Amino acid sequence: MTGRDPALAEAAPAKVNLALHVRGRLADGYHALETLFAFTRFGDTLTAEPAADWGLRVEGEMAGLAGPEEENLVLRAARAFADATGTRRRFRFHLVKRVPVAAGLGGGSADAAAALRLLDRACGTGLGPAGLLPLAAMLGADVPACLLSVTARGEGRGERLTRAPSMTGMPILLVNPRVPVPTGPVFRAWDGIDRGPLGNDPLAGRNDLEAPAIALQPVIAEVLAWLRTLPGARLVRMSGSGATCFALGVTAARVPAGWWSVATELVEGPPPAGPAPPPAA
Structure with missing residues (x-):
């Protein structure tokens, strides 16, 4: 990535649930959870370049399992970000997909969270984690945790987060x-x-x-x-x-x-x- 604008590159760490307690079913069809999120150095990588419209190219070992690119959570996150901030800037994303799909590692959620962090920097909107969390919650139950990518206890659908002791290096x-x-x-x-x-x-x-x-x-x-x-x-x-x-x-x-x-x-x-x-x- 030599010479690349660091604002246009973002890691998407894989999520691990060290514990996951299902406490009941909610009226909206989701489940009440208590979980302990942790994140790994291994994950996907998202980069971007300015473009006339949104676009996405997916490659990597797991690219063939990622589904249609137009349905990818990266593009959903980008469009949600643009709607919320009013930015007219557009980007073409390049996603290197290493995390297995439908595997319990939150790969799609991590990719969406990476897109939000990348766009916040690239567009200079300055929302930061606190401002991006409502957008993340709209995209999926695991996306808020993936946005922060820190060891945390999750409750509700998993979106109510409390920091937990660090396990860095484990x-x-x-x-x-x-x-x-x-x-x-x-x-x-x-x-x-x-x-x-x-x-x-x-x-x-x-x-x-x-x-x-x-x-x-x-x-x-x-x-x-x-x-x-x-x-x-x-x-x-x-x-x-x-x-x-x-x-x-x-x-x-x-x-x-x-x-x-x-x-x-x-x-x-x-x-x-x-x-x-x-x-x-």
Whole structure:
């Protein structure tokens, strides 16, 4: 990115739910959640250049799974930003897609959040995180957390955020059996039982969506069982609605053939959009 305007480049860190308690169903069809968000150095990268109209080019390992570009959350975020601020500036985005799709890592939400941060700088609107949060909430339940990209407790639909103790530098191994798990069917398969609140210790928490996700994709149970065999694993759990699982405290491992994986670390705040991270296995 030598010579590129830093205002036109933004990292989109992958999101991990260290714990996810589903407390009930809300009248609007969403679910009442208590979750602990954390963010990784691994993620997508978004860059932009001035253009006559909005545009998007997607490439990278996961580009083929990202769906039609005109429906991408990056463009939805850009149009929402323009409507809210009145800016007439337009950009063509370039998204390097590394985060698996429908994987519990918030890839689309992270991309939308990156677009909001990038546009706020590039257009000089000066909204900052506080001013961008209402826009983020309109785009999806995870987008506010992804906008901040810091360790935080989420409540409500996940949009009510409270800072949590930093876990910067903690190694984490992400593993996905390369099966997509759309969020809607997993939430619909939740049994409706409130198993209690989330405390301050993620190790004592749980992910209430693991059982319904495993019912839809039994291979998730195999991933979790394998991760639990790894030396140094402090916490093994599924992230979000799956199918990505993680082992906190593990720096690397020889992952079974056919599974996607990446060894990374937790960070606080979006890391600079610099050279591409090493490819996932």
